[in-house]
Amino acid sequence: MTVDKKTCLQWELLSAWSGVAFAVTYAFTFGYLGHTLPQPFSPAASAQELAQLYMKHLWDLRLGWMLSLVFISLYMPWSAQISMHMKEIEKHSRVLTWTQLISGALTVYVVSWGMLCWGVATYRPDRFAEITQTLNDIGWLSLETQWMITTVQMCAVAIVGLYDKRPIPTFPKWVCWLSIFCGWTFAPASLTFYFKSGPFAWNGLLGFYVPYAAWLVWALVLSYFMIKDVKRRMAMPERLHQVAAA
Amino acid sequence: MMMTTELNFRSTAIKRMPGGTDFWVFVIAESLLFGSFFVTYICYRSGSVELYNLSQQALNRGMGAFNTAVLIVSSWSVVQALEAVRKGRVKVAPRYLSLSIVLALVFLTVKICEYQDKFHHGITLATNKFFMFYFVLTMIHMAHVIIGTVVLIVLRQRLVQGEYDRDNMNVLEMAASYWHLVDLLWIFLFPLLYLLR
Amino acid sequence: MRNTLSHPQHRALLVLLIATAISFHVSHDSSIGIWAGVAALAIAYVKARLVMLDFMELRHAPRSWRLVFEVSLLVVSTVLIMAYGVSERNAALSLAADSVRPYLCDPG
Numbered sequence: 001m002t003v004d005k006k007t008c009l010q011w012e013l014l015s016a017w018s019g020v021a022f023a024v025t026y027a028f029t030f031g032y033l034g035h036t037l038p039q040p041f042s043p044a045a046s047a048q049e050l051a052q053l054y055m056k057h058l059w060d061l062r063l064g065w066m067l068s069l070v071f072i073s074l075y076m077p078w079s080a081q082i083s084m085h086m087k088e089i090e091k092h093s094r095v096l097t098w099t100q101l102i103s104g105a106l107t108v109y110v111v112s113w114g115m116l117c118w119g120v121a122t123y124r125p126d127r128f129a130e131i132t133q134t135l136n137d138i139g140w141l142s143l144e145t146q147w148m149i150t151t152v153q154m155c156a157v158a159i160v161g162l163y164d165k166r167p168i169p170t171f172p173k174w175v176c177w178l179s180i181f182c183g184w185t186f187a188p189a190s191l192t193f194y195f196k197s198g199p200f201a202w203n204g205l206l207g208f209y210v211p212y213a214a215w216l217v218w219a220l221v222l223s224y225f226m227i228k229d230v231k232r233r234m235a236m237p238e239r240l241h242q243v244a245a246a
Numbered sequence: 247m248m249m250t251t252e253l254n255f256r257s258t259a260i261k262r263m264p265g266g267t268d269f270w271v272f273v274i275a276e277s278l279l280f281g282s283f284f285v286t287y288i289c290y291r292s293g294s295v296e297l298y299n300l301s302q303q304a305l306n307r308g309m310g311a312f313n314t315a316v317l318i319v320s321s322w323s324v325v326q327a328l329e330a331v332r333k334g335r336v337k338v339a340p341r342y343l344s345l346s347i348v349l350a351l352v353f354l355t356v357k358i359c360e361y362q363d364k365f366h367h368g369i370t371l372a373t374n375k376f377f378m379f380y381f382v383l384t385m386i387h388m389a390h391v392i393i394g395t396v397v398l399i400v401l402r403q404r405l406v407q408g409e410y411d412r413d414n415m416n417v418l419e420m421a422a423s424y425w426h427l428v429d430l431l432w433i434f435l436f437p438l439l440y441l442l443r
Numbered sequence: 444m445r446n447t448l449s450h451p452q453h454r455a456l457l458v459l460l461i462a463t464a465i466s467f468h469v470s471h472d473s474s475i476g477i478w479a480g481v482a483a484l485a486i487a488y489v490k491a492r493l494v495m496l497d498f499m500e501l502r503h504a505p506r507s508w509r510l511v512f513e514v515s516l517l518v519v520s521t522v523l524i525m526a527y528g529v530s531e532r533n534a535a536l537s538l539a540a541d542s543v544r545p546y547l548c549d550p551g
Binding site for chain 2: 172173174178180181182185191199200
């Protein structure tokens with residue numbers, strides 16, 4: 001006997017919600033404990049200044065990165081759920097559905113890697129300041145410059161959503177256009193390689209605030225429509241399930 | 247087909263967003279984003295007015311003005327293409343799109359010449375804050391122009407193949423709105439970067 | 444023969460090109476000081492509005508949409524003009540003393 005329909009849909013609902021849970025958790029672990037809000041540690045800070053900052057907030061940072069590394073796992077079922085919705089639309093192929101899946105998985109890597117470096121920096125805070133700075137640099141640049149991985153995820157679901165001709169599309173067209181926009185707001189983040197101050201540095205308006213806010217808006221809007229769609233399928237009577245599955 | 251003509255011919259009585267409201271979410275978002283670029287630029291400029299004014303001397307205002315005119319005509323040409331499709335003159339429309347595309351390529355050529363000139367003099371986006379804004383903002387804009395040009399080329403091809411007519415031109419309208427946005431953004435970039443002193 | 448200028452889009456094209464020429468010419472006139480920059484931005488507002496209304500067809504859009512765009516354009520243009528005007532005036536007043544200039548944000 002295989003898993004029954006009702007349980008499967010419950011797992012899907014939980015997966016759709018896991019994106020929201022991820023965003024809320026990271027607001028705490030990344031934003032608050034990680035001291036990236038109201039502003040990340042400046043790339044223009046000297047190695048000594050940065051090492052002192054790490055010392056000053058050591059317990060917050062250690063806890064923040066430890067929890068972040070654990071809870072990045074929430075992104076996995078959420079990405080899988082996005083593909084679940086996509087496969088209903090991309091009926092004759094799976095290329096964009098799987099691309100989204102891969103991109104979601106790799107986003108987990110990008111974020112984990114960055115937070116791991118920061119965590120390692122808190123492990124021996126009394127090491128050479130330059131080493132702490134290097135770890136800090138790697139962490140930030142990992143998150144900033146590997147944006148295309150997540151942009152591909154966002155564009156894949158947007159493209160499939162735009163071609164959804166069903167009477168009740170899962171993702172309304174404006175959500176798809178918003179996804180494309182939000183995904184491409186990450187592009188200026190590549191300039192973090194060039195600047196240590198100003199709006200294009202990793203603590204600047206266009207290096208930090210705009211892209212991260214855009215991602216957050218996208219994740220919440222997408223989760224909303226996924227949850228709505230799963231609930232609608234849960235409310236459908238059993239025989240319609242069979243018709244829909246055909 | 248003839249009976250729908252009156253309904254589909256654009257009239258002031260029927261108020262609508264060209265291409266549908268969904269795509270306009272994208273237009274609004276892009277406008278807000280670039281708006282924030284402009285305000286950020288002017289804020290940073292306020293802190294070092296002399297530096298910005300001095301650095302600006304290196305820019306060629308004539309080329310900037312020329313490019314502004316080029317994009318304006320290109321935008322107008324896209325409008326003409328859409329009008330042609332709406333009036334059922336589908337053969338004429340691709341020619342207007344061709345003009346738009348050619349003008350876009352002219353714009354890109356001029357921009358590349360400008361960049362070459364700067365690099366030749368050893369000026370890059372790391373030279374100072376003014377040039378950071380100059381290069382980054384115009385390059386982001388240029389990326390939009392390139393995308394728009396590719397879209398226009400693809401749509402022109404489809405138009406020639408008969409995929410669009412007055413009852414089915416939503417995609418054309420969306421592309422046109424995008425192209426006008428590209429024009430509009432340059433209308434602000436030009437005075438901000440080239441003319442304020 | 445149709446009167447070209449009666450068509451709003453052709454009218455808009457003409458005005459846009461003339462406005463571009465004006466703002467270019469005015470910027471070369473050093474005698475009017477900061478008003479050249481103010482004029483350039485004000486002209487940009489007029490041009491942008493024409494592109495929005497006649498090219499992007501917002502003249503025929505639902506009123507609420509048109510209002511949002513018109514107001515936003517006006518607000519952004521005003522902010523830019525004011526910020527420019529204030530910064531230029533302060534820069535002119537004090538060439539050396541950093542303390543006099545109001546920093547709108549960290550020059551970084």
